[in-house]
Amino acid sequence: MRKKKFFNKKGMEMVQVAILVAIAIVLGLIFKTEITEFVNRTFESLDAGF
Numbered sequence: 082m083r084k085k086k087f088f089n090k091k092g093m094e095m096v097q098v099a100i101l102v103a104i105a106i107v108l109g110l111i112f113k114t115e116i117t118e119f120v121n122r123t124f125e126s127l128d129a130g131f
Contacts, residue, residue, distance in 0.1 A: 109116065
């Protein structure tokens with residue numbers, strides 16, 4: 082008798098992708114103001130150059 086595999090590679094890869102997306106969303110929410118300020122400063126400096 083062969084034992085059934087409980088986890089297949091494709092399913093584990095999907096779990097890893099879901100975890101990474103969740104981490105990215107949480108970090109984005111935590112650092113929302115810092116990210117917004119950085120983007121605004123970057124575009125202001127780009128506009129000042131032209």
